[in-house]
Amino acid sequence: MSSMIEEIIQSIIARCRASTIKETFLRWGRFNSSQLNNQIFSGPKKQIYTKILKLVQESNLNEEIIGDLELVYMQLHSRQKQWKVYKLSGNNLHLNSDPRTLRAKVLRNLQLDWRDGQVFGNMGLFAGGVWLRMHMSSTKGSRRKSYNHNSSVFVVTFPGSPYFILSKAVVKHVQLITKAITTATNAEGLVDIQLSGHHLASLADIVLKGNGQIQSTVYREQEEEENPFVDKGSRKRKAPKEDRGDLNDINDEDSEEKEFRKSKLVKLFGTESQPVLEKLDYKLNVKFHGKPVMDTMCKSSVEVKGQSVLDGIYELAKCGVLKFPLPAHLTTVASSAQRNSFTIQARNK
């Protein structure tokens, strides 16, 4: 039994939380639930590791299959890595290939370039996307390095779309993978579109839905109002009443402004919750617009960090900290710009 198998299983058990270990192994699908009963997962992680290792030895699984386990782990724990979105450029792209052929092509291209050792590739389908795992092992040199889970690069793509989401990895590995993907899909190049984050589903939402999202929610709501077949509550039109409980006696000074802000925001952002991004950063090189007027250019950078930055922007606009008219580089992050890292350069007159 190769040491890589043992190391992979050990690293996965070490990284998993105690509550998610069972689910990860079940999803792997190599053992059925009768073999993976609760008895195996009770006790400290070391015991779990020895029991699982025994099962694997009995079933005689090879390294490729164990690689699937690593892929399953990443599918369930994608929040631990940072993901970057790339787009294929060029005409005549081969986008509709079968996932298995895609994996085979990428693997073959990668092995041609990777001279230091063997490349392992795994493919899995999860949540509507095709997941690939490419692990470049290094067997050159006298001392064999132990398994490093950071040397696997994960790729998520969706059938028919030119977008590829790669996990953040060593620059050299990423370059090789982009080259392999470009040749596999007959493209000219794989371009970084400056969109990155931890929440994979939001990144996918932003690039796949694009402009259509906001229009579609407004349309759906309008349809609900106008469509005679949709069940509405009452036939009489009532103005929406906000019940604020104990605060009903307080008068709003600027209720008009608040209504204005609300309606503008709904038009811009829609009513559904925003995709989750952790960071927005802007590099600005514009003329200085402060009080003592200076004719020089001012280089500055603004980073907005938080748990869900777009939701935060929505709330800031609602309470008035963000002035209307909202700037385009804040409102179009999820819709038309589809990026979260901007470089704004003023034209020199």
Place this chain on the structure above:
Amino acid sequence: MTETPQNSSTVPSKVLHVYTPFSARRRTPGTAPYSQRQKNRKLTAPSNESFESVEIFDYSGLLKKTWRLYSLSPLYNFKVNARSFKKYARSLDASLTEDKCSFASSNGGSERSSFTVYKDDPEAVQIQVTEKRNGGGSTIVLNALMFCVDIGDHPVPAAHKAHFTYYPVIMITGNKLRSNVVLNWLERHFDCHTSPLTFSNNDLRWILACCSTRDAGHKAAPVLLQYSLQNVCEGIKTIDCRFESTFCRELWQRIQNTSLSSLTTLKEDDVETFVGALESHLEYTMHIVFSKLTLSEVGTPIAYVSSQGKIKLFQSEDIYLPLHLVSSIANDKLTQFSLTQTKPVLNTTG
């Protein structure tokens, strides 16, 4: 409302005058407005001017570490000589060893504290706790520095001044448990009071403005304004805005119209203009009204300061300025506190 004595010419009576904050003439401590804003702050030390050409002190032990700041009330009976230092060191050792069972230290080394006057700086006292490892050699596990940088007035009234030494600030880097032991020891032995020093939005603006006047070369750290939005909205935690330090110096040149090296004091208006200029530029580009937000961390080429009382210094030559600002802020807080404790003056006329 000021009660004017009625019939003062005919009936001589005892009248109570109550002074309100809005009366122009007398301001009693009890009726002073809540925050007494500092009108002027010094940028250079009058005492340092003679040293400028002679030598630059080496403060490299202080640089590039994050220090936690605590404000210290005046210490009673703290003597600065070698014999007392030995006594204090032994006493601190005793407190550290007795507290050792509360945190596990597997090295089993003995901890020795040493008190030294910090190099040649006037009045600063350094406390160092070193731990001897079993394999030989010792590492400094805690470093604390009590300093008082050019504060004019002592908060202690003149009658008792001889018994008290005043260090407004103590900065500590090291294990939190050990620093608590050191602070408790100081409190017990010298009858003082320590509390973590925090900076308000206004304090941070002062620090930002004063420290941005210094030049630190091309590879210097950028000027940072970090706004915390934790109380404003849920999704965003902080917004970091960075400007180049050379740009900030140019901005100061424009505001002051004089060369920056000859600048000795800064007024509050200047601070408002400087920070306001940066904020208005940001508001124009981002449409976020930064003047409504509170600063949580401020960075300049010579120091980075956080509102929770942490400081990191970068330049050995410009160490005076951030330490002076920090000590004067701590001093202000202490004197403000003691002022509100005194009773309001009742004026009676007979």
